[in-house]
Amino acid sequence: MLRGFFTNSAGTLVSRVLGFVRDLLTASVLGAGIYSDLFFVAFKLPNLFRRLFGEGAFTQAFLPSFTAARKKGIFAAAVLIKFSIFIALLTALVLLAAPVFTKVLAYGFSAEQIGLAVPYVRINFFYLTFIFVVTLFASLLQYRDHFATTAFSTALLNLAMIAALLLARGKDGATAVLYLSFG
Structure with missing residues (x-):
């Protein structure tokens, strides 16, 4: 029990530190502007x-x-399938109606800015699939008293975004947002 507590605490700490680094790099690469x-x-x-x-x-x-x-395997498979x-x-709905979702998310954006954001909304929404798969499998691991995967999963997101930002350094804003979206 104590081991799980420290694992979760360490994962949260690492994630927060990496999130801070990610935010610093985001400000450095994208600045405070439209991108x-x-x-x-x-x-x-x-x-x-x-x-x-x-x-x-x-x-x-x-x-x-x-x-x-x-029947745990059947239950887990049913949840995965559903x-x-x-x-x-x-995802199909968001991809097809991305301009509408973007307009809701970006209230106050001009039509031109919404048009610029739509492709990024489409790219970023695929992340939802990965979130679900990681969360389901991490839950199964937690059942087996393995907590590290869940604790460090957001750290992996931050690492991917940091790598994308490092690759995007020196590129124009639109390309940097594209890199970051795929990150």
Whole structure:
């Protein structure tokens, strides 16, 4: 129990430090302007789902049912299939109606700025699929008393974004947002 506490604490600390480095690099590469605004708008929706899934809500809902299930493999597979179908439909909806979602996310943006943000919203939304898969498998690992994956998963996101920002240094703002979106 104490080991799990320290693992989660270490993961949170590493993630926060890397998030600080990521924020410094984001400010350095994108600055405070339209391109940083475009990225933050594009990342807003998947980041919301990351917070919902990745910060325990899914695990807290899933683990008690998984623990009570007699056929755990079938239960986990059913959750994987049902959520995958839901996420695929939601992703298709966001991809098709990206201008509408972008307009809602970027209230106050001009039509031109919304047009610039739409491709980034589409790219960033695919992150939701990865969030779900990591969260489901991390929940299964937590059932087996393995907490490191969950604790350090947001650190991996920060590392990917830091790498993208380092690669984007010296590039124009639109390219930097593209790199960061794929990161």
